[in-house]
Amino acid sequence: MTEATSASPVRDDTANGEFISFDGIGKQFGSNVVLKDLSFNVGFGERVSLIGPSGSGKTTILRMLMTLLRPDSGTIMVNGKYLYHEERNGALVPASDAHTRQVRSKITMVFQHFNLFPNMRVLRNVTEAPVHVLGQSKDEAEARAKELLDMVGLGEKLGSYPSQLSGGQQQRVAIARALAVDPDVLLLDEVTSALDPEIAAEVLDVLRDIARTTDVTMLLVTHAMKFARDVSHRVLMFNEGRIIEDRPPEEMFNDPRHERTQSFLRSVIDET
Amino acid sequence: MSWDWAYIGDMMPLLLDGLRTALIATVIGFVLAMVLGLVFALLRRSKTAWISVPVGFVVEFIRSTPLLVQLFFLFYVLPQIGIEMSALVAGIVGLGLHYATYTSEVYRAGIDGVPPGQWEAATALNLSTRRTWTSVILPQAIPRSIPALGNYLIALFKDVPQLVAITVAEPFTVAREVIAESFKPFEAITMAGLLYLIAAFVLSYFGRLVERRYGTVRV
Numbered sequence: 001m002t003e004a005t006s007a008s009p010v011r012d013d014t015a016n017g018e019f020i021s022f023d024g025i026g027k028q029f030g031s032n033v034v035l036k037d038l039s040f041n042v043g044f045g046e047r048v049s050l051i052g053p054s055g056s057g058k059t060t061i062l063r064m065l066m067t068l069l070r071p072d073s074g075t076i077m078v079n080g081k082y083l084y085h086e087e088r089n090g091a092l093v094p095a096s097d098a099h100t101r102q103v104r105s106k107i108t109m110v111f112q113h114f115n116l117f118p119n120m121r122v123l124r125n126v127t128e129a130p131v132h133v134l135g136q137s138k139d140e141a142e143a144r145a146k147e148l149l150d151m152v153g154l155g156e157k158l159g160s161y162p163s164q165l166s167g168g169q170q171q172r173v174a175i176a177r178a179l180a181v182d183p184d185v186l187l188l189d190e191v192t193s194a195l196d197p198e199i200a201a202e203v204l205d206v207l208r209d210i211a212r213t214t215d216v217t218m219l220l221v222t223h224a225m226k227f228a229r230d231v232s233h234r235v236l237m238f239n240e241g242r243i244i245e246d247r248p249p250e251e252m253f254n255d256p257r258h259e260r261t262q263s264f265l266r267s268v269i270d271e272t
Numbered sequence: 273m274s275w276d277w278a279y280i281g282d283m284m285p286l287l288l289d290g291l292r293t294a295l296i297a298t299v300i301g302f303v304l305a306m307v308l309g310l311v312f313a314l315l316r317r318s319k320t321a322w323i324s325v326p327v328g329f330v331v332e333f334i335r336s337t338p339l340l341v342q343l344f345f346l347f348y349v350l351p352q353i354g355i356e357m358s359a360l361v362a363g364i365v366g367l368g369l370h371y372a373t374y375t376s377e378v379y380r381a382g383i384d385g386v387p388p389g390q391w392e393a394a395t396a397l398n399l400s401t402r403r404t405w406t407s408v409i410l411p412q413a414i415p416r417s418i419p420a421l422g423n424y425l426i427a428l429f430k431d432v433p434q435l436v437a438i439t440v441a442e443p444f445t446v447a448r449e450v451i452a453e454s455f456k457p458f459e460a461i462t463m464a465g466l467l468y469l470i471a472a473f474v475l476s477y478f479g480r481l482v483e484r485r486y487g488t489v490r491v
Binding site for chain 1: 392393395396397398399400403412490
């Protein structure tokens with residue numbers, strides 16, 4: 001993750017290439033087919049929102065990219081390297097844990113239910129990975145953590161335990177924790193779904209700032225359509241394990257082509 | 273039948289020595305049970321079958337055989353193959369191994385009680401397996417295990433009289449020796465039982481203190 005130059009708009013046109021590539025991905029749970037032969041690319045710096053009804057496979061995509069869930073078929077590449085495979089003697093073989101760990105090292109995720117470590121104070125939640133994964137010194141990691149916690153408005157809560165924070169505060173710590181590992185890819189899985197609307201707005205403001213000031217690649221699963229519209233370069237509409245529409249946000253929200261997209265957007269907008 | 277205070281006064285130093293031995297067996301045996309139990313619990317979760325299956329078998333085998341048989345095996349059978357230990361050491365090893373199979377189940381439940389999201393967050397931060405265990409999972413699993421571990425501490429202590437079978441001089445063994453000379457079982461057995469009762473109360477209180485101090489699970 002690098003800082004973007006000057007005060008750029010929330011959405012810019014820096015995205016390019018095939019930084020992340022899903023190719024022929026399939027996944028089923030028992031008899032329930034969640035993803036069917038799914039292929040799409042995401043460029044470096046691109047911010048892509050995944051929308052669609054529950055059970056359409058959006059979160060599954062994020063979890064596969066975070067290596068929390070293995071695909072049944074197909075391949076995923078990140079920055080030119082297979083995530084779940086290695087090439088040996090010209091053939092693709094299942095990757096070792098070390099290979100997968102290395103490829104995913106620039107990817108991180110913020111979860112719907114925050115998943116902060118309850119046994120650690122806020123500061124240590126944010127410094128744990130920089131110290132023990134990136135090899136930063138404790139002082140260096142703490143200085144950066146304080147910067148990030150200031151950025152999310154929680155500079156006063158360094159010594160608190162997660163249980164002493166509100167949901168919105170916990171989610172902001174989770175965002176700071178994710179940014180502390182200096183990711184190239186930030187996965188956001190319905191990060192405001194567990195929050196009430198006012199608190200959710202605060203969290204979304206923090207994410208807007210991140211989108212404006214960094215070039216981190218983002219994949220977001222969200223039902224916050226205005227947010228998706230504001231920050232995304234592309235919006236992918238999922239239905240029954242397939243992408244049925246892949247367009248820039250203005251086109252997706254102003255002129256949805258697919259009938260399923262139209263009905264989904266109508267229902268989401270009615271809800272909000 | 274009369275209550276003979278002088279007789280009690282004479283045997284008390286011997287009984288207290290026995291209690292000291294019982295407490296040594298309890299404390300060292302329980303430390304062994306806690307450490308080995310954690311090792312068993314972790315090895316049984318290994319993705320490698322040649323580790324998890326044999327460890328599972330050993331745990332089930334020890335748990336399914338009586339402590340008394342294990343004590344006899346350690347003290348009377350192992351010397352036949354050249355492994356000799358004192359009665360107290362055999363007792364401590366026996367108690368530690370036997371209770372490790374129970375504490376391993378306590379740890380297993382504690383580990384299973386850590387929400388899956390904690391593992392996922394550790395993966396999302398790319399923490400190593402070792403770091404995930406030492407920083408995230410065990411610091412949450414162990415406090416969950418403390419109340420049940422406290423119960424096993426008391427249970428282990430109450431099994432110490434079984435060491436009489438391998439001649440460890442705990443209070444009950446001492447009482448039997450005293451009775452063999454005096455033929456007065458009432459005071460000797462009663463005092464041995466009382467000492468166990470008082471010590472069990474103290475251990476139980478200590479267990480509750482530890483539980484209060486370290487058994488709090490932050491969620």
